[in-house]
Amino acid sequence: xxxxxxxxxxxGKRIWRFxxxxxxxxxxFISGKTKSAVELLAKEMVEEIGLTKTSSSQIFLSEAxxxxxxxxxxxxxxxxxxxxxxxxxxxxxxxxLITFFTNTDIRLIDKHKLNDFxxxxxxxxxSKQFNSNxxxxxxxxxxxxxxxxxxxxxxxxxxxxxxxxLKTIIAxxxxxxxxxxxxxxxxxxxxxIEDINRPMVKLMCKIMLETAIRPSECRxxxxxxxxxxxxxxxxxxxxxxxxxxxxxxxxxxxxxxxxVISTKLKDLIIDHINTLPDHQNYLFLNNKGKFIxxxxxxxxxxxxxxxxxxxxxxDRKSYFFRHYMATYWAYTKxxxxxxxxxxxxxxxKDINFVAENYIKPFKNNGNAAENIDYQNQHFNWK
Numbered sequence: 001x002x003x004x005x006x007x008x009x010x011x012g013k014r015i016w017r018f019x020x021x022x023x024x025x026x027x028x029f030i031s032g033k034t035k036s037a038v039e040l041l042a043k044e045m046v047e048e049i050g051l052t053k054t055s056s057s058q059i060f061l062s063e064a065x066x067x068x069x070x071x072x073x074x075x076x077x078x079x080x081x082x083x084x085x086x087x088x089x090x091x092x093x094x095x096x097l098i099t100f101f102t103n104t105d106i107r108l109i110d111k112h113k114l115n116d117f118x119x120x121x122x123x124x125x126x127s128k129q130f131n132s133n134x135x136x137x138x139x140x141x142x143x144x145x146x147x148x149x150x151x152x153x154x155x156x157x158x159x160x161x162x163x164x165x166l167k168t169i170i171a172x173x174x175x176x177x178x179x180x181x182x183x184x185x186x187x188x189x190x191x192x193i194e195d196i197n198r199p200m201v202k203l204m205c206k207i208m209l210e211t212a213i214r215p216s217e218c219r220x221x222x223x224x225x226x227x228x229x230x231x232x233x234x235x236x237x238x239x240x241x242x243x244x245x246x247x248x249x250x251x252x253x254x255x256x257x258x259x260v261i262s263t264k265l266k267d268l269i270i271d272h273i274n275t276l277p278d279h280q281n282y283l284f285l286n287n288k289g290k291f292i293x294x295x296x297x298x299x300x301x302x303x304x305x306x307x308x309x310x311x312x313x314x315d316r317k318s319y320f321f322r323h324y325m326a327t328y329w330a331y332t333k334x335x336x337x338x339x340x341x342x343x344x345x346x347x348x349k350d351i352n353f354v355a356e357n358y359i360k361p362f363k364n365n366g367n368a369a370e371n372i373d374y375q376n377q378h379f380n381w382k
Contacts, residue, residue: 005038018042059154061101061145065093067152068145082249084242092141096121106146109159117142184313189324194382195307200284200292201300203272205321206381207235211259212325212346215318216240219291220247222281226269227258233266234258237347241291255347264381294318322346326354 005018016038018030032038072086100120104113121135143160150158189209196202204218219241227234238256242248250256272283284292301317312320329342343354 005035005042007035058105059107059149061098061104061106064106064145064149064154065098067154068148071148084248088137089141089144092138093145096138097142097145101142106149107155109146111159111162114159114162184324186328189321190381192304192308192310195304196300197303198296198300200272201297203268204284204292204297205301206265206268207261208321209325210261210265211235211237212322212329213237213259214240214251214255214322214347215294215297216242217250217255217347219284219294221283223273223283224281225283226273228266228270232260233263234260245291250347252348254344257344257347259345262381268381 005016007014007016009015015031015033016035018038018041030038030041032041068089069086072081072089075081076083076086100117101109118139121138124130125132125135139160143158146155146158146160149155186209190206193202193205193209196205204215207213207221208215208218217237217240220239221235225236225238227236236258237250239247240250240255269283276283282291286292286296298317301312301320305311314320314323316323326342326346329345346354348354
């Protein structure tokens with residue numbers, strides 16, 4: 001592969017530069033006074049980290065990753081994706097893809113090699129290093145990298161574009177938890193929330209149960225999120241806490257939405273705001289001025305569960321309220337025959353994703369429909 005070495009003028013002097021992406025996905029340069037010197041250093045560097053090979057008939061994953069990074073940077077520049085999306089891809093690449101496909105010519109990846117890769121992912125699931133959702137994301141990242149090689153005419157076909165491989169990963173998922181409405185009525189869950197010791201976490205859980213918003217969206221609520229001037233109180237969801245410490249966009253474009261809350265919950269939020277310093281914009285900060293972390297939410301939920309001697313029917317405790325309300329709405333009059341509205345209120349546009357990840361089978365779901373009035377009573381929060 002011919003290296004793209006270009007000349008430029010810097011401080012009145014002509015220099016030669018080779019621009020490339022390192023394995024960390026960051027732009028790097030090799031510079032020198034002559035093209036031959038830069039070319040020599042560039043060849044040594046790319047051979048050392050495996051960015052290219054001398055034969056033009058070979059394409060290694062690290063080279064394809066560079067192309068993919070450039071493609072992602074363009075999409076970031078036009079606002080099509082967020083930088084955090086690229087960071088996720090980079091994590092999957094550095095921690096799994098480049099390790100498994102080291103020194104593998106991607107043109108020679110066949111179904112046997114891909115089967116080995118799927119077994120590698122399933123092994124990680126069995127050892128509980130990550131779940132099947134993460135495994136699918138890793139597989140899809142590989143597929144996107146290969147698909148981009150097809151798009152730029154470097155590869156004839158994307159061997160990952162075979163849904164049968166993805167189905168084998170999906171098949172390793174646990175059976176969906178069944179929510180027994182006799183055991184997990186809205187009233188029962190509301191009472192468990194009341195047993196959370198920390199007032200701030202208790203309020204956050206009440207908001208998440210009523211609205212089914214994500215924990216990251218709840219943590220990002222600020223004074224401007226509260227639309228309380230009309231007779232129908234609402235909250236505006238338009239941002240989320242990213243990487244636990246800074247504000248970013250919602251997870252999806254559909255994540256920007258306005259949701260109705262109960263009058264009682266509005267009053268509880270106002271009571272909470274009255275305890276905050278006037279200069280504090282965000283609603284849920286710890287005593288160090290940092291966003292309440294997910295672990296604090298989980299600890300609060302676990303304490304209340306222990307007090308009531310019960311266990312939640314799903315593993316992700318911080319997401320239980322979102323999963324529960326998605327299922328509840330799906331089985332009741334609110335969204336029973338309108339999956340599009342359900343996805344909209346959840347801040348997702350992919351109906352299939354909502355069905356696959358959030359809607360759980362309801363035991364005694366007839367009771368759910370009969371008890372919709374409990375929600376209409378606006379949750380009898382204390």
